[in-house]
Amino acid sequence: MSGWVRVVGLGPGPDAWLTEEARRALADATDLVGYHVYTNRVAARNDLRVHGSDNGDELARARHALSLAEAGARVAVVSGGDAGVFGMAAAMFEAIDDGPAALRSLDVTVLPGVTAMLAAAARLGAPLGNDFCAINLSDNLKPWSIIEKRLALAAQADFVIALYNPASKARPQQIHRAFAILREQRTGAAVVVLAKAVGRPDQEILVTTLGEADPNAIDMRTLVIVGAPTTRCIERGTNTPWVYTPRWLSEP
Numbered sequence: 001m002s003g004w005v006r007v008v009g010l011g012p013g014p015d016a017w018l019t020e021e022a023r024r025a026l027a028d029a030t031d032l033v034g035y036h037v038y039t040n041r042v043a044a045r046n047d048l049r050v051h052g053s054d055n056g057d058e059l060a061r062a063r064h065a066l067s068l069a070e071a072g073a074r075v076a077v078v079s080g081g082d083a084g085v086f087g088m089a090a091a092m093f094e095a096i097d098d099g100p101a102a103l104r105s106l107d108v109t110v111l112p113g114v115t116a117m118l119a120a121a122a123r124l125g126a127p128l129g130n131d132f133c134a135i136n137l138s139d140n141l142k143p144w145s146i147i148e149k150r151l152a153l154a155a156q157a158d159f160v161i162a163l164y165n166p167a168s169k170a171r172p173q174q175i176h177r178a179f180a181i182l183r184e185q186r187t188g189a190a191v192v193v194l195a196k197a198v199g200r201p202d203q204e205i206l207v208t209t210l211g212e213a214d215p216n217a218i219d220m221r222t223l224v225i226v227g228a229p230t231t232r233c234i235e236r237g238t239n240t241p242w243v244y245t246p247r248w249l250s251e252p
């Protein structure tokens, strides 16, 4: 029996945002590997072995998935959103790159998913309608000084900036510092969106400004979008305004 690994993004929440290809891989899998919050989102089956683990040590999880596949299992490795965006896909290739040569002949495929940034953008209108970037605010795997540099330069270059992992219980202060850096580069009127639990029953989307955004309202389920200078709101009464960034830009 020949095993495989499918690295599957589950989307930001609802099943409607799980791709058909991902759904098929989950149905064909014999083993499910991932952070337990994500493995719990996959319907239990008698013929599916679930290897849910705590957050962290993605490399160990990736090696485990590879060794199961080497022994003939069909393994779905799950991430939230898209597995390639701050998810398990890169950890899989770190494990293969560092591992024995035999791993290179394994059948490993990454399946695309809907990342949080795209889901949040769609809910708002079109905030990513011009050039944008995504920054992971967690300094678990990179120095905080690099994050500060990237924030400042992305703001200087007028990108729309999506901030993943903006805060957690262990890192409550970094989003305060991030806003301070952004406020040095952009006016207080810059559009800021706090998109919490997008697509889930407890979804909350707040459109505010860089001057008024409250970093204390941001948690690990929040995606922050900081608009470019051209990002605009279309007010519509008591409904959340539409937020969009026009496709055009004029010479500075």
Ligand code: SAH
Binding pocket: 012, 013, 079, 080, 081, 082, 083, 084, 085, 086, 087, 114, 115, 116, 117, 120, 163, 164, 165, 166, 195, 196, 197, 198, 199, 200, 219, 220, 221, 222, 223, 224
């Ligand atoms: N691979 C995931 C991102 C993992 S990093 C993806 O592609 O979406 C985890 C961060 O993603 C969270 O801290 C949050 O910033 C963002 N996120 C994930 N799901 C979200 C959702 N439903 N609503 C808002 N933000 C979300």
